Amino acid sequence: MEEKLPKYLPVVGAIVSLLTSVIGYMTIVKKNDIEKHESTTLGYSLLFIGSVLLIVVIIYLIYIYKREKNKRVIIEGVLKNVTISIDGKPIMSINQENLNRTVQNDDFKLINTTNTVTIEGKDLDVEFDSKGVRVANNMAGYIYNISGDKFIPFTDLDCYGFDLLQDPNKAHDIKPVLLSQDGLSKQVLVPFLKSVPLQHPYHVYIYWKYPDCMQTGIDYYTCSLSYNDNSATTAQTVKLVFKKPFPKWVRVYEVEKGMTNQFKALQKHAQNEDCVTYMDEYPNINLKKIIIYLFER
Structure with missing residues (x-):
């Protein structure tokens, strides 16, 4: 499944997370008293969504890093076996x-x-x-x-x-x-x-x-x-x-x-x-x- 995901997905996720958080912050600091309660609620909601997206992006990047690292280890292991061990001899x-x-x-x-x-x-x-x-x-x-x-x-x-x-x-x-x-x-x-x-x-x-x-x-x-x-x-x-x-x-x-x-x-x-x-x-x-x-x- 992960092979089908676009390589630019983490970048898009990070941008969306940043924009959502900025919009949320700007909504919270609105000075209009009439809309202050609604703005604060919406702002915190957007900040929460932005934070969740950022966490998801970080987890995904960690997963990609570990997957590629494991793949390199497997490849090195295969090459080591090819070079070192066939029929019990190098x-x-x-x-x-x-x-x-x-x-x-x-x-x-x-x-x-x-x-x-x-x-x-x-x-x-x-x-x-x-x-x-x-x-x-x-x-x-x-x-x-x-x-x-x-x-x-x-x-x-x-x-x-x-x-x-x-x-x-x-x-x-x-x-x-x-x-x-x-x-x-x-x-x-x-x-x-x-x-x-x-x-x-x-x-x-x-x-x-x-x-x-x-x-x-x-x-x-x-x-x-x-x-x-x-x-x-x-x-x-x-x-x-x-x-x-x-x-x-x-x-x-x-x-x-x-x-x-x-x-x-x-x-x-x-x-x-x-x-x-x-x-x-x-x-x-x-x-x-x-x-x-x-x-x-």
Whole structure:
């Protein structure tokens, strides 16, 4: 309800309170003896009304202040959890642990990736579509990081991929292979249907669904890629599709060198009765950077 109240309401209330009190005071000090009794009664009534309005304005301002303060505390808490605790370990430690593993995507030069996220109620659906060129010949597939706030064993996870270069019509789904420990954060490999020669292109797709992991209020989605090269960059597009309830706002944070910094607020890209879409595009993003999308529903 409070979100629908005009931001200028306290100012209007204060002005009305002041005018009412002034009129009441001027009415009381009238010198006309004939109207003195009526004027005094009216004056005190106006003063009382003005005082009540002023008290209401003060209470409302205190409420707004506390609400915004609590919201900041919640946001800071969420960011702290994002930065500090995922799967019982700091997210930066997990990210570094993944990047330090011998199995990485360094066999591939990523040229373009699209991450489509659909949030409906408490459910999270994630899609990655990745294109690039093979530059080394060590891995038999492409690696993705899968993470969520709810633990689902990998064997129970609704997760599949496609080798779109060999199977553009998505006729043969591929079951990814688990490379890491089976925790809240997982590293999986999508095998190619056919070996990709050196300096040849690849095109891989993966989908996974985390049910009952999103919450109303303030929540987040984290986008990260599994690369070890500090200098590697790519074009990246992130599409956030919200089905009801829609978010009040979406903010973008980047995690770099252990620090979480807000650097922009996302605006709606498209909306209809069923969903609202936010689009975040990076023409040249570092592959080791973690992007956090914070929102309130």
